[in-house]
Structure formats: structure tokens, C-alpha cells
Amino acid sequence: MFNKKQIAMIGLSKDLLAYQTGDRIDTISSYTESYDTSRGVVQEAFNTLEDEKAIKRSKRGTLGTYLTEIDYIKLWKYTLETISGVSPLPYTKKHEGIATAIYKEMEKNEIPFHFAYMQGAENRIQGVITGKYNFAILSKSAAVELVKDYDVSIAMEFADYSYLSGYVYLYTDENVFDRKKLRVGRDLSSPDHTKWMEILAREKEIEVEYIDIQYTRMVPAIIEGKIDLTIYNKDTVDKPGIFTGVSFREVEANPGIGNECRAVLVVCNEFPGISNLLKQIIDEKEVALVQQEVIEGKRVPVY
Missing domain, CATH: 3.40.190.10 (Periplasmic binding protein-like II)
Incomplete structure (x- = not known):
């Protein structure tokens, strides 16, 4: 069982993931109402997040309170949740490589994480929409088509041909x-x-x-x-x-096929904080490096 402060911490952390540096946040009163708790509990939760350097606030009088610093990784850890992704079946070195690279980035940042594997881009998107997974790996070509029909968006893009070679x-x-x-x-x-x-x-x-x-x-x-x-x-x-x-x-293929064949991460628009979090955790250059090492047999794939 969580106490009132812990419940407020979890709620605030999830809420603040969706913010950007420079954004104005809601008032203490609004959070008090949202979490059905006292002003003191909400203020104490905010103070803890600031003490842990997960956020930094700036009070500007009648203009409100603004976020001047955000550490999405620290905020996520206070949600007490695990990130889950869904990837194509790892039957090629490229797919093994990108899964290995993402696992490495999560491990480096001490983020609890697991991958599921599923064939079919639309099947993976449906898993994201229903909240079963936080993100899905798709080709950019497939993602561009599916964002027209689903409430999803591309959070990150990797190098040309990172999804497949053709x-x-x-x-x-x-x-x-x-x-x-x-x-x-x-x-x-x-x-x-x-x-x-x-x-x-x-x-x-x-x-x-x-x-x-x-x-x-x-x-x-x-x-x-x-x-x-x-x-x-x-x-x-x-x-x-x-x-x-x-x-x-x-x-x-047309000359632009490399762009279409790049791997992308797709998230549900209903949970915008996941996009902010992934961008802080995952380094695109590091993903390219690790993927290439797997392709060349210099690194054992982990997925």
C-alpha cells in the first residue's frame, strides 16, 4: 500500500513527463483536487522531486509556476513502472541489432525494460494503442501510413536502412x-x-x-x-x-528508399511523456554503433 505522498509522487511524475522545459505547470490546488489529497502532501511531493533533481521550478507571481529543468529518467523512476516495447520478430541482424542497442540504452540508465516480439506493423501499433506496450519499432514507411489511421506519432528516427536493406x-x-x-x-x-x-x-x-x-x-x-x-x-x-x-x-527502388527503410519508434499520442522519456534515454548514434557491431558479429545480440 502506498501512502498519500507516494501516491502524489507517482501521479506528479507521470503528469510532468508530458511537459517541456519552459512550460507552465498546474497550480497546487489543481493537483490537490486531481489526487484527492491536501495541499501539504502535494507540496511535499513537489519538494521531493526538486530535492532529487527530477525537476526545477520557477515561481513567477501571477504568471504562475514554470519548469526550468526536467530529468525525464528520474521522473520515470518515481512512476515505479517498467517500459515495454514491441519489435518485429528478430530474424535479421538489423532487427537483432536495434533491439540489442535499445536494451543497452535502457540498462545504462537503469530503466526496468522488456521487449515483446510481434510480426505485422499494424499489430504492433494496436498493442501500443491499447496500452500494452509503450512504443513500437516500425519502418518509417509503415509508420507514415499508420499515423493516418491511429492516434500515434513518430517519437524517434534512426539511420537510413536501419530497419531493413531493401x-x-x-x-x-x-x-x-x-x-x-x-x-x-x-x-x-x-x-x-x-x-x-x-x-x-x-x-x-x-x-x-x-x-x-x-x-x-x-x-x-x-x-x-x-x-x-x-x-x-x-x-x-x-x-x-x-x-x-x-x-x-x-x-x-526509388532513391528515397533509405529513408523509408529506417527504423522509427512510434508512441501513442495519449501518453506524450513516453516520447520525451525515450529521447532522453536513447542515443541515436549509439544505436547505430551497436546495431553495426551486431551485424558485423562483433557484439553478441541481447534481446
């Missing part, structure tokens, strides 16, 4: 690109996958029958003859055939 077509029939009608595997939970399949149909001027399949079932579907063609993450292809009889061809 795309390849998978097929078994070497004459597949000469055909005018194709059964194409499509994963509707992935905006990237859907977009590239639609581009194929438009640019190749072919008749397409979309077969909706989970991304992880695409290769078996090719082998079993259920589909003629699909698109796949280039980073999973090490040789001219992933499995016996399956071939690939690189997708011709």
Missing part, C-alpha cells in the same frame, strides 16, 4: 515476370508489404489476384504453389535461393 521478389517460376496474371501473396497487417505488392501490379501492368497470408507463411506458400510471387525482406536472403527451388530478384 526488398526482393520471391518466386519459383523463372518466367514469372513475363506472365500477365499472377497470384500474389500479401500481408494486410504490413503497410510496407501491401504497398509494394500494389506497386508491382501497377508498374508491371499485370492482373493480380491477391492471396492474403501472414508474412511468416509466404515462403511455404511459394513452395507449395499457393502463390506465384511475393515480396520479402532482403536481409533474410543470403544466397541465390532461400530454400530449395525458391529464387529471388531485388526490387528496383
